Amino acid sequence: IGLIEKKLKNRIQWKGLDVSRPGDADDSVATLQADIENLSMDERSLDERIREMQERLREMSEDENNQRWLFVTEDDIKGLPCFQNETLIAIKAPHGTTLEVP
Numbered sequence: 001i002g003l004i005e006k007k008l009k010n011r012i013q014w015k016g017l018d019v020s021r022p023g024d025a026d027d028s029v030a031t032l033q034a035d036i037e038n039l040s041m042d043e044r045s046l047d048e049r050i051r052e053m054q055e056r057l058r059e060m061s062e063d064e065n066n067q068r069w070l071f072v073t074e075d076d077i078k079g080l081p082c083f084q085n086e087t088l089i090a091i092k093a094p095h096g097t098t099l100e101v102p
Contacts, residue, residue, distance in 0.1 A: 005013045060066050074090075077083060091099060 003015055005015050007013050061070060077088060077090075091097075093099075
């Protein structure tokens with residue numbers, strides 16, 4: 001952003017702001033504030049979309065008509081990159097069951 005300048009391998013010089021052009025700093029601040037406001041609006045929009053998708057997923061999973069489709073196959077899991085060349089053990093157990101693997 002032009003505030004420092006590297007002079008040598010281990011030497012950095014502070015340049016600071018150019019006080020001969022004070023209007024530029026004000027313009028930069030205004031631009032950055034506008035960018036922050038735009039990014040905040042984008043973030044709020046994305047948060048709302050995430051909330052909506054979570055709600056839709058919850059509604060779909062609670063719908064009795066969808067219960068028979070709520071499963072994954074061995075091939076679905078094996079196809080995930082994070083499980084490539086890994087040992088995978090699937091266990092069906094009641095809620096709250098704990099499993100210790102030495």
